[in-house]
Amino acid sequence: MTAEDELAGIGRAVGWDLGAEREVLAGAASGSRVYRVRVDGMDAVLKVTTAGPGQSAARRELRFYQTLARQVPVTTPALLRHADDDNLTAILLSAHPPALPARDWDLPAWRRVAREVADLHSTPVPEQSSWLDTPWLQQILDRSSVDSAGAYWSRTEAAHRVDRVLEKPEALAAAVAATEDRFLHGDCHVGNLLGDGSRLVWADWQVAGVGKPAVDLAFLWSRAHADGAEPPYAAMVDEYLARSEIDKAALQRSLIAAELGVLLFGWPAFAAHRTQAERDRLTRRLIQLIEGWNRSA
Ligand SMILES: Nc1ncnc2c1ncn2[C@@H]1O[C@H](COP(=O)(O)OP(=O)(O)OP(=O)(O)O)[C@@H](O)[C@H]1O
Ligand SMILES: [Mg+2]
Numbered sequence: 001m002t003a004e005d006e007l008a009g010i011g012r013a014v015g016w017d018l019g020a021e022r023e024v025l026a027g028a029a030s031g032s033r034v035y036r037v038r039v040d041g042m043d044a045v046l047k048v049t050t051a052g053p054g055q056s057a058a059r060r061e062l063r064f065y066q067t068l069a070r071q072v073p074v075t076t077p078a079l080l081r082h083a084d085d086d087n088l089t090a091i092l093l094s095a096h097p098p099a100l101p102a103r104d105w106d107l108p109a110w111r112r113v114a115r116e117v118a119d120l121h122s123t124p125v126p127e128q129s130s131w132l133d134t135p136w137l138q139q140i141l142d143r144s145s146v147d148s149a150g151a152y153w154s155r156t157e158a159a160h161r162v163d164r165v166l167e168k169p170e171a172l173a174a175a176v177a178a179t180e181d182r183f184l185h186g187d188c189h190v191g192n193l194l195g196d197g198s199r200l201v202w203a204d205w206q207v208a209g210v211g212k213p214a215v216d217l218a219f220l221w222s223r224a225h226a227d228g229a230e231p232p233y234a235a236m237v238d239e240y241l242a243r244s245e246i247d248k249a250a251l252q253r254s255l256i257a258a259e260l261g262v263l264l265f266g267w268p269a270f271a272a273h274r275t276q277a278e279r280d281r282l283t284r285r286l287i288q289l290i291e292g293w294n295r296s297a
Contacts (some may be wrong), residue, residue: 014083043095055205058089064205073119096194096201102224115237118243120272121182140265141173152268156283161290175257188216189223218258253296
């Protein structure tokens with residue numbers, strides 16, 4: 001089925017006229033389909049998730065836009081329309097230009113996102129149990145797959161350093177858990193940040209919820225670094241700390257642990273899609289982090 005047919009079907013299902021100019025946006029690794037559309041003469045983005053394993057995350061994102069979007073102190077797209085039934089969950093959002101690729105971010109841009117992460121984390125922690133399931137990064141630390149991590153990393157230059165960390169993966173989980181809960185974006189990477197002049201517009205709230213603050217910064221860093229960026233780590237920690245009541249040493253140690261967790265347990269499944277040069281870059285970052293981890297012990 002072409003995107004055109006697909007959208008016509010969705011339009012009929014939800015009763016919206018989705019206009020003629022349509023483009024399938026990149027991304028959508030989540031199982032959702034994301035389209036650029038024109039509705040009522042306005043540029044908009046339609047995100048559609050059909051019945052199946054992805055629909056609960058789609059409903060979580062819809063719930064976010066209906067409730068918490070008004071409370072978080074960062075800018076989000078506006079929810080223009082929505083539809084939700086047994087067959088599909090659809091949200092129509094205001095469209096915004098993409099942010100620059102991570103490699104092209106300058107120091108002020110990185111500082112700003114660190115401030116905005118801290119602002120987001122200052123959102124009062126919601127009490128409803130629906131926001132309380134453990135973020136994926138904490139889950140991979142709690143149930144770390146030591147064997148597959150070992151199998152991948154033992155074939156890299158980090159091999160002899162990795163063993164000691166993998167002997168005690170629970171120490172990483174404990175370091176991440178040592179800070180207080182915050183409201184997190186949960187999928188904090190540059191691809192989910194849109195730009196509108198001087199503001200960032202935060203998109204993709206499918207896995208938002210309560211968890212440990214290091215999760216957002218560590219994931220932002222890991223994805224950006226893998227994409228060739230050199231985020232100014234220390235400056236970003238300073239920006240974050242200036243807006244957040246959190247112990248500096250505990251935050252730093254939790255950030256090392258969380259980024260180690262992303263690399264050790266998250267990256268092996270994705271490394272196959274990366275070039276050898278990119279994989280070597282991940283390995284060098286892993287070695288740096290293990291050295292930092294050993295120093296902080
Ligand atoms: N409101 C918007 N305005 C402009 N572009 C958007 C908007 N929402 C999403 N996009 C673009 O579409 C892409 C996919 O959207 P989104 O991240 O919400 O979907 P996803 O299915 O969760 O994707 P992925 O799993 O790849 O992160 C985004 O990375 C962004 O480039
Ligand atoms: Mg996304």
